[in-house]
Amino acid sequence: MTKAVLTLISLLLLCAFPAQGRSISTGKKQVAVSPYVNNIHFSGNKSISEEELRLIIVTAENRSFLGLGLFGGSRRAFNKEEFEKDLFLIKKLYTYKGFFFTDLDTTIVRKNGGKKLDINIRIRENNPSKVDFITYEGLEKIPAELKTDYLHNKRLNVNDVFSVERLIEERDRTIAFFKEYGFSFFHEDSIRIKVDTVGTRAGVLFRLSLPKQLHYGAITAIVHNPVNSDTTPKTKTYTKENISATILGNQHISPHLITSAIEFRPGDITRKSLEQSTLQNFGATNLFSSISISPDSVQADKLYTTIHLETAPKHQIEPKILVDNRYGALFFGTSLAYENKNLLGGAEQFRASTEYGTQAGYNNKLLQNLDTDQYARVIPYEFGLKSSLVLPVLKKPGNFYATTVEYAATKLPVLLSNKNGLLRATYSARLNPSSRLNFDFFEFEWVKKDSLKGFKQLFETDLAYNIGIDPSNEAAVNAGIDSLLETHVNQTFRLRYNFTNRQSAPAERTIRNLDLLLEESGSLAWLMDTYLDTKNYSGFTDKDPQIFGTTYSQYVKLESALSLAKNFSPQSQLAGRGRIGWMTPYGKAETTPEERRFYAGGTNSMRGWLFNTLGPGRSVSKVAANFGADIKLELNMEYRRKFFTLFNQPSGITLFTDIGNIWDRNGVYGLTLKSLARDFAWDAGIGLRIGSPIGPFRFDFAYKLHDPTQEKPWRFSALNIGDYTFNFGIGEAF
Numbered sequence: 001m002t003k004a005v006l007t008l009i010s011l012l013l014l015c016a017f018p019a020q021g022r023s024i025s026t027g028k029k030q031v032a033v034s035p036y037v038n039n040i041h042f043s044g045n046k047s048i049s050e051e052e053l054r055l056i057i058v059t060a061e062n063r064s065f066l067g068l069g070l071f072g073g074s075r076r077a078f079n080k081e082e083f084e085k086d087l088f089l090i091k092k093l094y095t096y097k098g099f100f101f102t103d104l105d106t107t108i109v110r111k112n113g114g115k116k117l118d119i120n121i122r123i124r125e126n127n128p129s130k131v132d133f134i135t136y137e138g139l140e141k142i143p144a145e146l147k148t149d150y151l152h153n154k155r156l157n158v159n160d161v162f163s164v165e166r167l168i169e170e171r172d173r174t175i176a177f178f179k180e181y182g183f184s185f186f187h188e189d190s191i192r193i194k195v196d197t198v199g200t201r202a203g204v205l206f207r208l209s210l211p212k213q214l215h216y217g218a219i220t221a222i223v224h225n226p227v228n229s230d231t232t233p234k235t236k237t238y239t240k241e242n243i244s245a246t247i248l249g250n251q252h253i254s255p256h257l258i259t260s261a262i263e264f265r266p267g268d269i270t271r272k273s274l275e276q277s278t279l280q281n282f283g284a285t286n287l288f289s290s291i292s293i294s295p296d297s298v299q300a301d302k303l304y305t306t307i308h309l310e311t312a313p314k315h316q317i318e319p320k321i322l323v324d325n326r327y328g329a330l331f332f333g334t335s336l337a338y339e340n341k342n343l344l345g346g347a348e349q350f351r352a353s354t355e356y357g358t359q360a361g362y363n364n365k366l367l368q369n370l371d372t373d374q375y376a377r378v379i380p381y382e383f384g385l386k387s388s389l390v391l392p393v394l395k396k397p398g399n400f401y402a403t404t405v406e407y408a409a410t411k412l413p414v415l416l417s418n419k420n421g422l423l424r425a426t427y428s429a430r431l432n433p434s435s436r437l438n439f440d441f442f443e444f445e446w447v448k449k450d451s452l453k454g455f456k457q458l459f460e461t462d463l464a465y466n467i468g469i470d471p472s473n474e475a476a477v478n479a480g481i482d483s484l485l486e487t488h489v490n491q492t493f494r495l496r497y498n499f500t501n502r503q504s505a506p507a508e509r510t511i512r513n514l515d516l517l518l519e520e521s522g523s524l525a526w527l528m529d530t531y532l533d534t535k536n537y538s539g540f541t542d543k544d545p546q547i548f549g550t551t552y553s554q555y556v557k558l559e560s561a562l563s564l565a566k567n568f569s570p571q572s573q574l575a576g577r578g579r580i581g582w583m584t585p586y587g588k589a590e591t592t593p594e595e596r597r598f599y600a601g602g603t604n605s606m607r608g609w610l611f612n613t614l615g616p617g618r619s620v621s622k623v624a625a626n627f628g629a630d631i632k633l634e635l636n637m638e639y640r641r642k643f644f645t646l647f648n649q650p651s652g653i654t655l656f657t658d659i660g661n662i663w664d665r666n667g668v669y670g671l672t673l674k675s676l677a678r679d680f681a682w683d684a685g686i687g688l689r690i691g692s693p694i695g696p697f698r699f700d701f702a703y704k705l706h707d708p709t710q711e712k713p714w715r716f717s718a719l720n721i722g723d724y725t726f727n728f729g730i731g732e733a734f
Helices: 002-016 050-056 080-096 144-152 164-179 255-261 272-284 455-463 474-485 523-532 673-678
Strands: 036-043 103-111 116-124 130-137 191-198 201-208 215-224 235-240 243-248 288-299 302-311 315-324 331-340 349-359 381-392 400-412 416-432 435-451 488-500 511-521 550-552 555-569 572-585 631-646 649-663 681-690 697-706 725-730
Touching: 036 050, 050 080, 050 555, 080 103, 080 116, 080 164, 144 164, 164 191, 164 201, 235 255, 243 255, 255 272, 272 288, 315 349, 315 725, 435 474, 455 474, 488 523, 523 550, 631 681, 649 697
Parallel strands: 036 116, 130 201, 215 243, 215 302, 488 550
Antiparallel strands: 103 116, 191 201, 235 243, 288 302, 315 331, 331 349, 349 381, 381 400, 400 416, 416 435, 435 488, 488 511, 511 555, 555 572, 572 631, 631 649, 649 681, 681 697, 697 725
16 A cells, blocks of 8 residues: 555656756757746735735746645746736736825846846835715715615725725625615616825715616516427416416426515515525525526516526436545445435425445454454445435425435444444524524434454453453453444434535635534433333343333533634635534443444544544554544644646645544543643644545645654654555545
């Protein structure tokens, strides 16, 4: 695996070196190389950032990875004419922002015999122009309250720095404001702006030509036929809630779906926000590929409107390829999904999928404490079937009910095979465009585990001590294995809150994602155990949690995750994520179910360790890590830089570091202040990102900086360039 990875990286680096231009000797004369730009330095720019200045100019530095010539592309020659145009654009940008008297001084320093240029651009901004007075005309005919509301929120005020930027902001605010209060045909040509400037003073006049205020007239919705021409004779028409609808062709669309998505009605004052909400409501159904609202005509101050809808393909088949190295060796698989976007006519979405993945080769790294004749030769695999049905709540667009049925069978490298069956019912509510609340009001999971040859020996050598069992006590070992392999059920209630500003945040703002989870399991099962199923079953006492002869789990789980991403430029980003998780059994239960615990290590976690091989605490057993723990603390940081393209996709590198671990609630590896300071894990590394239409391919090479499993946990003095942990994945880690 290591040789294959090194070969891959070597090929990438070989391709990354650009063909450099050099002096070419022909035997008669030498062809001189054109100079290129090595560095551009700005000074004196207080009002405009250097990043913004670099975005508008064509002249650019020839950059490469660490200045080594890697991934830099061919060197671009300096062009004097382009540079002069760049200086003009810089002055124009300052004028745009109100600095009419900005001066530029430039110096060009030639290095390496004139082959390399350093450009210094000194900016003297001088004083900006400020607004001396601002006047609005054309507001005489609107109500005084509306006029007051409009003027109260203006973006341009006396003594503000005058700039074209602010003029455009005020113009756009004006258009949006009056479109929201019935002036549907108010547009850019309805505003005339006059500016008088004297020195650094500017006077501004806004002259508005307001059209008539309108109310909605008749509203018509047309669902077009995406397959055949709209001239097809087969149509369905209906009128509901004063909205007329026509469905062309053999399409089954619920009338209630159409009317519930439309936020405005005949007689309402026209509002742009209602039309925007209508578009969002139709989009949230995932039923239509094209949605538009057309103003048809105006009669007697009423706006007659048509909503045009074109349905997306109803049936969709989606194949996928799955590739990572979750168990150390290459793990690959495939999945196939079928989706019906409109099962019953009300945008009900039915989806069924199956997936299968397996490890490409045999790997026994977790079984090194056993002799090869003591255990079965295991090739891990995962098989899953999943089906879901989403039922939208038409009266509350964006909200829906969902039911999910799942079955999974896995074979794990720790000599276990698992079978899981799950049934879940969910209600999802859109609180606002940025946040959502999901409530799993019913979930029932059945879990069955079987041991493979050698598991008992593995339990004795790698797991017993970690859970407080004496490996030499045969009875205790057998009891521990029986408890671990016991078939059980998880009856769960779950509340999850998600927030993201990814869709609304400007590119220069910080992107925030927040995920909060509250999970409880066993309360309903306990009620059944206490009041419904009162029989005695063999192997159970009244102190054991069981229903109908099967153990049930009882636990409470809390988890939170916050991720932030700050764009410094279109090519660079700083991102971070923090995760905190805690769970505990309660009632009759003494332990938490292994499938619901926290894990550490892998491509989306602590990258200095392989998938699920870290913890708990300073445990040296990777087998024990595969059974998880009840507490998790983790912090991840990345600096992402894109500076080359491969296969026409932006690509680059990522510098990253991860710190954290998982802990038990008590015992040898329990979380205390002492163990927190002693047993944290810390790694750092570099990753290659190769862009693709489905997300970047990630090749991460991480080095352990603090390894709690070692007698001397600090690893700086023992760092070795070849002693890295490799993780592969698709898509960003967070």
